[in-house]
Amino acid sequence: MKLIRTIALAATLIAAPALAADQPSSVRITYVASPFNVPSIVMREKGYLDETFAARGVKVESPEITSGAQQTQAIAAEEIDIASVLGGTSAILAKANGVDLKVIAAYARSPKAYFLMTRGDGPATLADLKGKKIAGPKGTVLNQLLVAALAQQGLTLKDVEYINMDLPTARAALLSGQVDVATLAGANAVAVEKAGGKPLTSGEGLIKPTTVIAARTAFLDAHPDLVKAYFDAHNKALSFMKAHPEEALAIAAKEQKISIEDARAQMPLYDFTPVMSEDDVANLTEDQAFMIEANMLQKASAIDIKADLIAPSAFEAK
Template identity: 65%
Template sequence: MIHHTRRRLVTTALAFVGALSLTAGSITGVLAAEKPKTVRITYVASPFNVPSIVMRAKGYLDEAFAPYGIKVESPEITSGAQQVQAIAAGEIDIASVLGGSSAILGKTNGADVQVIAAYSRNPEAYAILATKGGPQKVTDLKGKTVAGPKGTALHQLLAAALIKNGMTLADINYINMDLGAARAALLAGKVDAATLAGNNALAVEQAGGHVIANGKGLFDPTTVIGVNGAFLKNHPDLVEAYLAAHRKALAFMAEEPEEALKLAAAEQKISLEDARRMNAWYDFTLKMSDADVANLAADQDFMVEAGMMKKKIDIKADLVAPIAFTQK
């Protein structure tokens, strides 16, 4: 009797284990089935985002996601604010080039955005410019009209330059315009100066304009790579696939620098000489450092002081994912 009872218990236990195995297998199957059919990664070429240009030109993203049977969609959303809105709405998975201030503002306003790596550091790429005969020094801007995108690194540059020269934004008329519109307004003589970056700044110089001040010594902007927090949590392997493609682009830039610059020059419709000049302004290291976190904290302080946001977040704990500090 005892023997039969033990046998039934063993049989029942084995059946239970088998059921668990089937359930685990079913869960695994469901999770595998939940892989997205497409991954949506923004494409932002300007002001001079060479890694992104190389990734597209060489097909590295398509290669990275092909083993998963996933198609890559690359919407061209250049505005940081719009990229964050798209993340919040679930319309994009990865914001490939995101201004630090946009990431912070989005997080503060409830967007589920996480920073997974740095994209670039490029203070010299940001500048305040005027046309021939226009203001020569920052102090000359008093009472003048300056165009540029508010709530961005360029806004921060302008504020920092004014403060260094004993002025504030209240001493000028600052008009909110995107880069292309600000450049056009400046060249048409509708504004006295403009805050511009990359090829927009070069276009003004080539038209006879000049730089009043650039970001060197004034601030240290860090652009980042942002992802939808739920996407990072549910698909860390796909996030790694993206980062692997990005690293492949950086390797190509190191091994074939001239070819990379040719690709960038063609995409930006600038000369190879101008591409070389701009490339010298950028540090494309992926790994986030304590200095990058400090730069983002400075961005946040600026936005609070400027009245653009009321409450602060803990940059390292709330915004930057641990993976950002382990990149190569």
């Protein structure tokens, strides 16, 4: 018996370093503040993410990658572990093209927060978009909004000059007269309106955008404890927003460089509930069907949204 106990103890001592070695020294989680990602902004300002992971001996790296396409490329290259705010369309396109990721929660639902913006002297209606220069980030919800708005008028992307730009660059190009229309959201849309611009349309009635939180499948499978740590910090930010709404607005306004009043006007446009529902699955399924119809995705590459894209844990309380 003594020999058996000695062997068992030796096995435990040998195994312990191996387990420690399996835990990464750092995790890479994107930070995306725009268009109005209040939970992420609060989480950074309050240090919740660093605090939660430090307790586990893990350092957090937070690259600022706002483009959905660039985030999914980084996941494919194993350069990031969690994409904290990813457009549903970007997640679908990536998965359909072989990127091994899983949606682990919803981030926000916000059709009223996305706009086609123009200057005061710009196109008067959506019907006037033919032949116009339009700027915005391709492969995103805003890309989808543009396609939907054009389709409503019997037009396609071939009927406009569509230029790929991030949100601040698209806003600047619009205000300087380099383009006729910009696809914008959040503070960028507010800035254009304050400069005399106007919305041609919002996403309401055209799209049902769901931004999501996604993880590398290998990271999710190997480190469920670290995924839980992420949600501990995320939920702490949501709780802070509920308990201290004015302070949360002030934090978001400062980060977005907008007034408290503008931040207060933005907040009702977003539902930040992280637990996914069957309605979210239906919306993402409709998004995929739309992308196929608009030639943004080949029908042969279509995926089963619930089975292929969404982790079962996404439907559970965090």
